[in-house]
Amino acid sequence: MTTQTPVWDIFEFTATGPSDGNPFLDVTFDGVFSLGNRTVKVPGFYDGDGTYKLRFCPDTEGDWELTTTSNASALDGLTDSFVATAPRDGVHGPVRVRNTFHFAYADGTPYKPFGTTCYAWTHQPIEMQNETLKTLETAGFNKVRMGVFPKSYPYNANPALHNVYEQIGEGEGDMDFDRPNPEAFRHFETQIGKLADMGIEADIILFHPYDRWGYADMTPEQDCNFLKYLAARISAYRNVWWSLANEYDFMLNTKPMELWHKFCNTLEQYDHLHHLMSNHNGDPAKNYDHRLPWITHVCIQHWDVKQTPLWRNTYGKPVINDEPEYEGDLYQSWGNITAEELTHRFWTTTLRGGYAGHGETYNDPDDLIWWAKGGKLHGQAWKRIKWLRELLEQDVEHGLEPIGSYYGFPWSRISGARDGKDGTTFIYFGEHQPAVWSTGLPTDGGDYDVDVIDTWNMTIEPAKIIEAHVVPITRHGTLIRGGKPDADFAVSLPSKPRLALRVRRRKA
Structure with a gap:
């Protein structure tokens, strides 16, 4: 029986190959998918125990054929095929830029990002992750900022659920950064899939400086190998976005600017769906150059949301202020604005032609804070943000364009x-x-x-x-x-x- 995969879902091909040496680095494995005279090259990945996989997300209905290439004879020249059928109801494809400053799904359905931040939710105990997913089912957010790596920071110091790389010693940071831990990646991509089923985009943060395990200090070669492996595993998920970093400028001493450009080029090469890509600043004066051609939209951190028209004019791309400060009562000023103020900043950003991001940072005796770990929402802004989204989805199709002059x-x-x-x-x-x-x-x-x-x-x-x-x-x-x-x-x-x-x- 011919395999059928709906457009914008994932076709997966599995093969058995060598497991000796270091298959993550020693074995090359790629697939070429063809439809008529069109071809798409997709990187494969090693999933442990001699298992290799290719994942492909078809964007067009029809009869697709696959041929593999590899430097290992057991993986070279393998073939397969499948029929891409019509998309499932409610599935619209990956998000793209539309009308210069706005977004739509690949099938043209308008998309308005109303996101929240849960940096390390996939690194918490499974019970808490399930609670996060339950909260997201009704909270009204359609995008989540989330990190691949766990985070070491005040309010977020607990052990991670998995090591992202294979453990080689007894210490928390004793890992072989040339050997990804397939179990960790399987779990991460499973949670991305659950978000996709709820219609939520996964804004994947690739690097950050808040680390005690050594992830932030990998070599440039290891960094790029990480990106290649991650892209091979998850770029077929339609709801993925790439966020190069949380506060990239706090890492410039170890990852200079030219390396960030290389990261973008690596993702462009290994992501066959060409997902949205951005980079997030820490210092308001050190925005990444969002004018660069590989950057699809502006991701910014700034409390003064009235500057949104200036960022639109400067970069000529959609503006998402993912961190206009958070509702909460932490000591740090970025985490203690009122629910009224965050709601105000959402309305101001939206009616100046941009998009804003939510975060909640209320003190908790067990440090169970939404912005860091997910779980439950305790604040009041999310209800107003959900309501704003519902209002806009009733009346806004093309995207809100500011009226009047900012000056x-x-x-x-x-x-x-x-x-x-x-x-x-x-x-x-x-x-x-x-x-x-x-x-x-x-x-x-x-x-x-x-x-x-x-x-x-x-x-x-x-x-x-x-x-x-x-x-x-x-x-x-x-x-x-x-x-x-x-x-x-x-x-x-x-x-x-x-x-x-x-x-x-x-x-x-």
Whole structure:
């Protein structure tokens, strides 16, 4: 019977080969998948105990054929075939950049990242990992930042579930960094698959400086071998993103800039799906150069989310502020903003044309903190973030584009965006509480429904429409607006912060 694999699922080929020496380094094993006159080369990997595997994610329906190449005779010239069938319901493929600053799945379905951070959740006891997955089922996030390597850091000092490499001594860091531990990778990719089944993207952090095992101090050759092995194992998963590092600039003393460029090139060569790729900064003044052609989107850490339009203009790519600081009560300032403030930063980022990331960092006597280990959510921002996502998925198809000039009053303070050129408009007042508002409202004489959104209480009510009137505005003593209303109508507001407006053209 012919094997059938739906498009965007994984076809896996298994073979038996040599197990002597160091198969991870000594044996080359690749596959060439062909469909008509199209060919795709895919790297294979050693899975231990003499077992070798190839994983391939088809992007096109049809009859695919496989031929292997290897420097080991037992693995060379093997053949197989399968039929790629239509994608399963709800499966849309890997995420791609769309409309310059936004995202969509490969089949064109819009994707709006609403992510959270659980750095080392796959390194915790299995019971806690199951609890994390249960939380993610209903929390509303569709992306998770997560590390391949365990993390050694305050609040995250417990032993890891697995060593990523084979143990050769009794010490915690006594490992052979030329021999990956297949058990650790099998577990990691299993959890990636569970996220895929829930429609959650796995934003894979490849390196970080918070280490006591020696992973951060591998040689450049070992680093690249790690990337090749990981790409061979997991690049066929449709929900993978590559994040080169958590705070790459804190590792420049051991991994200079040219090595980070080499990492990107290595992934480009060994990832047959060409997943999204970014690099994350620590110091706000040391962003990676996101203009480089192999970088697909801006991953940034910065508390001042009002700069989002500047990052868009600087890099010309989608902006995801994955670390606008976290809701919590830790001693460190990055981990002790209020739920109200994180919700505010999400709305501000979103209505300035970008995307934001969530994290929760409340003190716990056992250090069971979501941002580090997953488990349960205890805060309040995630509920408002989920609600914001639901709002946008009702009305935003093309991607929110900022309206007004970042430098022009009042847009440097107020956030506003529109879906494409003619879609729904949102205006967010943030910390401001005007009693009357008209800037950014329609000027074409059309019929519109306008709603007032309370972003914290998660309520939507029809706005009170009033006659627009001239509001003189001066700047440095000079009149910059006056003479006629700037919109067809104005809105009366209840003079309280954290409100937004939604303006939709009335359907005929």
